Amino acid sequence: MATAFPPGLTHEIAAARLAAEGANELGTDQRRTLLAIAGEVMREPMFMLLLGAGAIYLAMGDAHEAVILLGFVLIIMAVTVLQERRTENALEALRDLSSPRALVIRDGVPTRIAGRDVVRDDILVLVEGDRVPADGSVLQAHELAADESMLTGESVAVEKFPEHSAVFAGTLIVRGQGLIRVTATGSKTELGGIGRSLRQIDIEASPLRDEIGLLTRRLALFSIGLCILLALLYLSLRGGWLDGLLAGITLAMGILPQEFPVIMIVFLALGARRIAEQRVLTRRLNAIETLGETTVLCVDKTGTLTQNRMTVTALSVSGRLLETTDIARSGLPEAYHELLEYAVLASEIDPHDPMELAFHRFAREFLANTEHLHPDWSLAREYEISPELLAMSHLWRNDSGKHDVVATKGAPEAIADLCHLSEAERQRVQQDAQLMADRGLRVLGIAKARHSIHKDWPDIQHDFDFEFVGLAGLADPLRPEVADAVAECRRAGIRVVMITGDHPRTARAIATHAGIDGRNLLTGDELAGMDTATLARRIASVNVFARVSPQQKLAIVEALKANREVVAMTGDGVNDAPALKAAHIGIAMGKRGTDVAREAASLVLLEDDFSAIVAAIRLGRRIFANLRLAVLYTLAVHIPIIGLSILPLLFGLPLVLAPIHIAFLELIIDPACSIVFEAEKGDARLMERPPRTQAEHLVSPRHLVVSLAQGAWVTLGIVAFYMWSLRSGMLAEEARALAFIVMITANAALIFSIRPRQQKRQQIFASPSAVALWVLAGTFAGLAVITGIPAIAAAFAFRPPALLHWLLACGIGIGIVFLLEAIKLVLGKLRRPA
Numbered sequence: 001m002a003t004a005f006p007p008g009l010t011h012e013i014a015a016a017r018l019a020a021e022g023a024n025e026l027g028t029d030q031r032r033t034l035l036a037i038a039g040e041v042m043r044e045p046m047f048m049l050l051l052g053a054g055a056i057y058l059a060m061g062d063a064h065e066a067v068i069l070l071g072f073v074l075i076i077m078a079v080t081v082l083q084e085r086r087t088e089n090a091l092e093a094l095r096d097l098s099s100p101r102a103l104v105i106r107d108g109v110p111t112r113i114a115g116r117d118v119v120r121d122d123i124l125v126l127v128e129g130d131r132v133p134a135d136g137s138v139l140q141a142h143e144l145a146a147d148e149s150m151l152t153g154e155s156v157a158v159e160k161f162p163e164h165s166a167v168f169a170g171t172l173i174v175r176g177q178g179l180i181r182v183t184a185t186g187s188k189t190e191l192g193g194i195g196r197s198l199r200q201i202d203i204e205a206s207p208l209r210d211e212i213g214l215l216t217r218r219l220a221l222f223s224i225g226l227c228i229l230l231a232l233l234y235l236s237l238r239g240g241w242l243d244g245l246l247a248g249i250t251l252a253m254g255i256l257p258q259e260f261p262v263i264m265i266v267f268l269a270l271g272a273r274r275i276a277e278q279r280v281l282t283r284r285l286n287a288i289e290t291l292g293e294t295t296v297l298c299v300d301k302t303g304t305l306t307q308n309r310m311t312v313t314a315l316s317v318s319g320r321l322l323e324t325t326d327i328a329r330s331g332l333p334e335a336y337h338e339l340l341e342y343a344v345l346a347s348e349i350d351p352h353d354p355m356e357l358a359f360h361r362f363a364r365e366f367l368a369n370t371e372h373l374h375p376d377w378s379l380a381r382e383y384e385i386s387p388e389l390l391a392m393s394h395l396w397r398n399d400s401g402k403h404d405v406v407a408t409k410g411a412p413e414a415i416a417d418l419c420h421l422s423e424a425e426r427q428r429v430q431q432d433a434q435l436m437a438d439r440g441l442r443v444l445g446i447a448k449a450r451h452s453i454h455k456d457w458p459d460i461q462h463d464f465d466f467e468f469v470g471l472a473g474l475a476d477p478l479r480p481e482v483a484d485a486v487a488e489c490r491r492a493g494i495r496v497v498m499i500t501g502d503h504p505r506t507a508r509a510i511a512t513h514a515g516i517d518g519r520n521l522l523t524g525d526e527l528a529g530m531d532t533a534t535l536a537r538r539i540a541s542v543n544v545f546a547r548v549s550p551q552q553k554l555a556i557v558e559a560l561k562a563n564r565e566v567v568a569m570t571g572d573g574v575n576d577a578p579a580l581k582a583a584h585i586g587i588a589m590g591k592r593g594t595d596v597a598r599e600a601a602s603l604v605l606l607e608d609d610f611s612a613i614v615a616a617i618r619l620g621r622r623i624f625a626n627l628r629l630a631v632l633y634t635l636a637v638h639i640p641i642i643g644l645s646i647l648p649l650l651f652g653l654p655l656v657l658a659p660i661h662i663a664f665l666e667l668i669i670d671p672a673c674s675i676v677f678e679a680e681k682g683d684a685r686l687m688e689r690p691p692r693t694q695a696e697h698l699v700s701p702r703h704l705v706v707s708l709a710q711g712a713w714v715t716l717g718i719v720a721f722y723m724w725s726l727r728s729g730m731l732a733e734e735a736r737a738l739a740f741i742v743m744i745t746a747n748a749a750l751i752f753s754i755r756p757r758q759q760k761r762q763q764i765f766a767s768p769s770a771v772a773l774w775v776l777a778g779t780f781a782g783l784a785v786i787t788g789i790p791a792i793a794a795a796f797a798f799r800p801p802a803l804l805h806w807l808l809a810c811g812i813g814i815g816i817v818f819l820l821e822a823i824k825l826v827l828g829k830l831r832r833p834a
Contacts, residue, residue: 006139006179008105008123017119024118024134024185102133124180128352130173135189136180138165143176143384143392145353149302149501151190157353161387174352176384211698212260212631219260226642233649263630263674270678271623278615279606287585287602289627291620293566294494294585295691297613298557301500301507303572303589304610305514306476310354312362313441314473315339316432324362332366339470341372342448345407346394349379355442355474380404383461390414393461395451406449406464412471415445418461419468432471440509441473478513481611486515488614493690497560499545499553499579507546518544527552535559553579566694570613571601587613614687621692622682628698630677632707633754635699637747639711640718641665644739647719654732656722656739660796664786665744676751679771710753710820714746717816721809733799737787738809740798744783745813748776753817 009017102115105123115133118124124136126144138144144160148171157174160167167173167180169189186192268289272282282288302308315322315336322336332340344363347356367373374396381395391410398405408418412433416426433443449464451457458464486496496516500507504521511518524547527535539559548556557579560567569576569583577600580586588601589608605612644656699707721742725735751772786796793800801809 005105005108005110005125006123007108009119009121011106014106014117014119014122017121018117021120022186023116025116103130118182118185120182120185122182124182125177126167126173126180127177128173128175132167132169132171132173132180134169134182135184136167136182138162138167139179139181141165141176141178141384143382144173144178145175147172147174147354149308157355159385159390164387174354175348175356212264215631215699216260233646260631260634263634264627266674267623267627267630267678270675271619274623275603275616275619278612278619279609280612280616281604281606282602283604284602288620288623290566290584291568291617292624293691293694294568294617294620296495296497296560296565296567297489298497298499298560298567298569298579298583299610300571300576301498301502301510302476303608304570305478305482305498305510307479308476308572310358310442310474311477312340312358312472313475313477314436314439315470316436316473317470319428319432321432321435327366336470337367337370337372338448339446339472340367342407342446342469343409343444343472345374345377345396345405346392346409346446355444358474359472374398377405381457383408385410389418389461391418391445391461393464395457397453403450403452406451406466408447408449408461408466409444409472412443412445415447415466415468418464419447419466421468425468429468429471436471436473437505438509439473439475440506440513441475442506444472444474446470446472478510479608479610481609482514485611485614488687489617490515492614492617492687494617495543495565497543497545497556499548499556501548502546504546507544511544516543520544521546524548524552527555532559532562536562539563554582557582564694566691568613568617570605570610572608576600587616618687621686622680623678624692624698625682625686626677626680628703629680629754630674631699632703633677633750634674635704635707636711636714636750636754637665639708640715640743640747643712643715643719644722644743647715648722651723653723653726654736656736658797661740664782664796676769676772676775677754679769681769710750713820713823714743714750714816717746717812717819718742721812731799733797734801734805737793737796737798737801738805740796741783741787741801741806741809742813742816744779745810746816747813748779749814749817751776753821 101112102118102122103110103112103125104118105111105125110125118134122134123139124133126132132146138160139162141160141162144165145157146160146167148158148168151168151171159165160176160178162178166183167178169185169191184192268285271288272285275282275288299305311324313324315324317335317339320335322333340359340363343359344367347353347359351357351360363373377396377398379394380397383393383395385392389410391408391414393406393408396405396407408415410418412429413426416429421429429445433445436443446469447466448469449466451464489496496514498507498511498514498516498518500510501524502510504523508518508521520542521544522538522542523545527545527548530538535555536559539556540563545552545556553576557567557569561582561584566585567583568585568587569579570587570589571577571580572589576588580588580602581600585603586601587603587605589605603616641657641662647653648655718739722735722739725738726732730738786792787798787806788800790800
């Protein structure tokens with residue numbers, strides 16, 4: 001590379017251009033403030049409804065209940081605001097990535113400036129390890145190569161040549177050095193284009209949240225109507241507006257649907273913690289509900305299926321192929337020592353290039369303490385790679401004093417040309433190279449030469465008398481856990497699709513090793529010629545996509561969604577961010593992933609462990625199943641509240657429930673039972689079933705009928721016992737306490753009736769979880785306090801019953817549920833075919 005620098009821009013021109021075109025960063029004028037996002041969330045109907053429910057409690061003077069409800073509202077709002085803020089964080093990560101420090105030439109002098117101050121037409125000096133601050137064209141290059149995997153998905157470094165190549169903002173220089181003229185900055189760069197597409201993508205709506213919201217609104221309208229009806233009914237039957245209003249408000253408190261959002265947030269928050277135990281970070285809670293619906297898992301090859309770490313996989317000398325997996329058992333044969341020796345000599349002394357690093361690692365392991373490593377040799381001359389000759393040579397000064405040693409590596413056909421092989425020898429080398437390439441290997445040819453120290457060095461590599469040494473095959477190896485994870489996905493009815501920027505042969509080989517069907521493969525060029533309808537039709541049978549651009553990754557995800565697939569997408573590069581955000585579930589690789597990918601994703605694999613994806617899907621299915629049980633249970637236990645608010649009025653009996661009783665139910669039974677159902681381990685066969693469909697509701701009509709029937713049965717039992725207590729001569733306060741005990745006991749027993757189990761129905765109380773036992777103990781302790789201590793019982797309008805009556809009420813509550821289970825058992829047998 002020339003040492004004389006071009007003059008570059010003057011400081012005055014650069015300052016004027018910076019003022020006119022803006023800083024080299026991405027869209028700061030479009031940032032939304034946290035306050036603006038919060039305002040948008042506040043206007044959503046669900047939150048308005050919950051705030052209205054809190055206002056009702058405040059109007060009643062029940063500040064404690066209001067504060068608890070409003071606290072849950074604030075938690076839900078905070079989570080939603082954080083989700084909205086995630087898009088802004090993704091863009092900020094793009095800004096940080098696009099603005100590293102830069103070495104520019106101003107007035108002919110190299111000057112280090114902030115990346116945000118780079119302007120169009122600046123001359124940049126780039127060396128190994130530099131992050132490129134802006135898009136540009138290559139003016140001068142010396143063995144210049146860039147890692148563009150973050151943009152293209154291609155795992156191999158891209159060679160750069162003067163007047164033929166461009167470099168892109170955010171990519172990494174892994175070899176050589178060069179001079180670059182900046183052609184685009186900020187949002188006009190390729191990286192900026194990804195940022196624009198990322199902003200245009202809307203995050204998928206939450207079907208579960210929508211369903212819960214719809215159920216909440218319907219129950220709210222139903223509760224308001226029933227509240228008004230009960231107040232009018234009370235007025236017409238007994239008179240007294242105040243008592244009628246109190247009865248109506250009690251009923252409204254009992255069936256206002258604030259529990260459902262609270263239950264959902266409890267499940268999702270605790271679910272996120274459980275998923276975190278699998279080393280998966282949940283960044284968007286909506287993803288947890290969607291995990292169980294996943295039908296297609298799109299994976300990027302580099303860094304997701306593979307280790308993103310090149311290794312020497314095969315060596316070929318004189319047509320004899322050696323698998324490096326065999327070397328661990330028997331060592332590296334002497335015949336291959338020279339091949340590895342010259343591969344190292346043809347590499348940089350302190351490399352950044354992944355392939356050269358692989359050669360150095362392999363040589364340190366298998367050539368240590370041999371004469372084939374030469375730390376004392378000095379590098380005298382480098383011949384760099386060019387578009388005309390895809391090979392590079394290093395000329396070394398050794399200690400013989402007679403000749404220099406030349407080592408070269410490059411494309412097999414280029415090395416064969418340098419060695420002036422015969423046509424038959426060329427075909428043999430080409431066949432060996434093709435055999436290795438078909439296995440997905442990156443193949444390099446290695447050659448050697450000697451040059452007398454008494455002669456001048458030639459100007460071109462062709463003037464050396466090269467001798468062909470052999471071929472080296474390198475690969476980015478598959479992660480060890482991937483094959484098993486893919487197999488489990490297949491058993492669970494989840495289709496795995498690989499999307500990569502690599503060569504089709506490499507893609508097909510990796511897919512085959514991972515257990516992905518790669519027989520039908522599409523390339524980026526083929527995708528480019530397809531219209532939307534054709535792509536949607538072809539994509540139904542294609543599991544491997546190669547040579548795919550970032551825009552095409554997004555198109556693939558959108559086409560899958562158009563086919564009504566539920567798409568999870570894994571990735572680690574900036575190029576993956578739009579597809580990660582567009583997918584129903586974006587899964588970023590945490591260790592090797594970029595900040596942009598992590599911010600755009602719903603889930604982040606903290607250990608880059610592919611099998612953790614399967615564990616997360618398994619937990620997602622379990623969480624949804626348990627959430628359904630919790631919602632059905634909540635619906636069931638609200639039926640007795642409605643019944644005990646209306647039936648005593650119709651039958652001319654003293655009212656049973658007042659606001660304080662509802663508060664006890666809400667604060668103890670409902671949230672506690674949510675925790676019980678969340679802790680259920682679920683069916684062991686969850687991953688042997690196909691994904692649930694998008695059309696499957698959390699609460700189907702059948703579920704609703706069963707839940708309401710269970711609640712109605714419990715209601716009839718409680719009302720019958722209450723009427724019997726009054727007719728037996730008990731005071732209203734004692735009968736009310738006993739009816740309340742029956743209600744609490746029956747509701748607790750319903751947990752065991754509804755919870756999943758493998759046992760027979762006669763064993764509904766078998767194998768309770770530790771959480772269930774703690775909740776039951778706490779519930780009955782609280783019940784004993786409010787019904788057994790006179791001062792506290794009086795606040796609840798109770799009179800402490802005798803111990804025998806107290807135990808009888810508990811037995812009645814449990815007996816109601818046992819009888820319900822017996823009825824289910826009989827009906828189940830009647831439905832079975834003979």
